[in-house]
Amino acid sequence: MKKRLTLLFVSLLAFGCVDETYDLSTLKSDELAIGDDNSVFTAPLLTLSVSIGEISNGNVDLVEMCREADAWLPDVLPGGAEAVDVETLMGERGTEAQTAYLTGPDGLLTALMDEIDADPQGGKLVEIAEMIHGSERYRKAFDDLAPGLFPSDAQLEEYVGVFQSLYGEPGTRELIRSGIESCARQFLTLDLNMTVEAFVLDGIDVGSDVRKMITGNGDGKVSISLFGDIATDLPLEFSAEPSFKRGAGPTASSGETLFRFPVFTVSAENELPTAIAETEISSEALNTLFEEQTSINLQARLKRYFPRQEVTSRQGIVAHLKVRRKGALIFNN
Amino acid sequence: MKKFLLVSTAVLALFGAAAQNPTLYFMRGVPMRSQMNAALAPERGYVQIPLLGGLAVADDGNIALNNLVYRRGDQLTTLLDPSVSAAEALSGLHDRNRINADVRTTLIGFGSYTANRKNFWSFDLNLRAGASAQVPYELFHFFKTGESSRVRNMGVAADTYVEAGFNYSWPVCDRVYVGARVKALIGLARTRFYFNDFNVSLGEDQWFAEAVGELEANGAGVSIPTRTEVDGNGVPHEYYELNDMSFKPKKPAGYGVAFDLGVAYEPIENLLLSAAINDLGFIAWSKKGAVHGSVNRTLTFDGAQVDASGVADIDFNLGDLEFEKIGDADGKGMTRMLRYAMNVAAEYDLWSRRVGFGLLYQMRKYDYMLSHDLAASVNFHPVHWFTLSGSYSFIDNGANAVGLGLNLHPGWINFYVATDVLLTEKTRQWVPIGQSRMYVNLRLAIPLGRRGLRLSDLDCDR
Structure with a gap:
């Protein structure tokens, strides 16, 4: 009897130590995670390299545009300025400001003509003449302005010589001056701008595991944002409002905008890259970036131009975009 | 990598290892005692009931179940689940988290004293499985x-x-017994996969992953399917799909031999000193049906490089960190030592051997660690057919588990059970929650023949 009671007591003790709520059959092991719900991860997303070949003013590439600009601008900007205010030239600060900036006492055109008059046989007039000779558009403009005065099919040296002599003649001086002013005004107010071609991104193939880790499982627990930096070594200051659209080519312009960054300004004067403000993005939009074809449009607008700077094919714009993700990185079994 | 983590966690969480239960060592009537020291013999011969005759399950490591599995609501989840915070998950872990599992199932076992009732022989056929x-x-x-x-x-x-x-045990003089067991081994399957190096970095400017490791498997019925992928240079690579690994043993995959050696010495009456070394041996695994894979890859991701020509190729697929098949034919054969063990003990009896106090030092060599244990034992033999033992381990016993053993051998049956999970908190599946070690031994046998006449077996009832 004693032995039975002893055995019963031990059995009760043994089973009494069983934690019924600790049931290994309910063990959930289909999710492995890096971090926890409070973790923050960053990852590189893409590096966009814009070469000078992808930048133009709609008519000519950036190198040619800068050459023209350097020709139509005085060598020394009024007031000792380092750069030309393109926004004022475009009339964005009003017509009065535009007129004053061009033809006022400290205007660009005023300074240009003063520079030419100071040395009519000098380099500025030669530079303008050479640029006109090299441009069919400008040659036609001057032929229309002064018919028969400019030799047709003349070589560069001959053309420059004729240009200088016509500017020196009292009877043709004003005609040539007005032609120079007119062409300079037209270029500076209409053609000094920049357009960056859209880029096509055919997805980012990092494997489904990594993609799902970054974009999440669509359960709403993750917060994703994009941020980065952008820099340029071109003699420009421009604003940009990058956007990503679904699709590419002709369909891209009407395609769905996945997300857009707020406007920011990039300048060659900055020693450090310009920060691209952190912008929240949905998991679905980021997933589209990874999985589908999208187009990237910088939507750049020229704000200032720094004349007389070297412009080569090695220069361009580089933007780095990164992902910031809050929450654990999940990879499912 | 996911498969490795899940397998490791499963082994860590579910297996318990150590077929060398310290409680058993001092239980005189237990036949399995001779498997811990070949010089020791039970009080009588025996025949174990097939399949029910003996089961030994043990777990030996340095982390417990509650370091790996956490309660979340009405579910359990692993420490890798995002709902488990880093502080909570990491607090119970060690620099090297190890666990070792051993299961010994006795299929056939019998033994008997010789005519002089001092020499003892036995034969056993065991199925053994181990994991580390x-x-x-x-x-x-x-x-x-x-x-x-x-x-x-x-x-x-x-x-x-x-x-x-x-096994054969015999006296070399009045107070010294020696024993030796020779074992023929038939290997069924083995596998090992490991990473010498696994580096990972998730930075703002770069994600980086590097893995260096190998996979080995030997077994006539081991099957690991592969998938083929072609790299950027047009070279095909075959990767093992460990998730679909199957094991259906058809025939032996290797042969080997092992020895157990033991000695027991009674310098003075009632004091027994013993020592043994077990599982000294090896298995030579055949190369037929062997699998060999390796991984040695570095992946970096700096972001997609986009320019006017498009997007540069990206080489960052975590699937490439899986084991790649090496060679077209069978893998390589290899010889592997067994996980040997050593026991050194001292036992002193009092009151006509009705009460005994024992001290046992155990050492076991596993794949990744050398395990040590020091256990003290108290053993009650109020009558010759009843033994109640208790033991306490002093090393890695964070749960303060107490081992208990019960042996009943009235003459027509020999039943014993020994475990250290009886009085500790455990799951519904009787897996201890807070213990890093666990032993469960269960055996049923039919006694045979007359009792032996070894000095250490005599008690007041004789």
């Missing part, structure tokens, strides 16, 4: 915090084999 896992702290730290980590020397190893052993 080592997972460094750095790996858990990375998974819980996302911080860059360099992980070295992590792996899982497992094997299963059949052993047929013949």
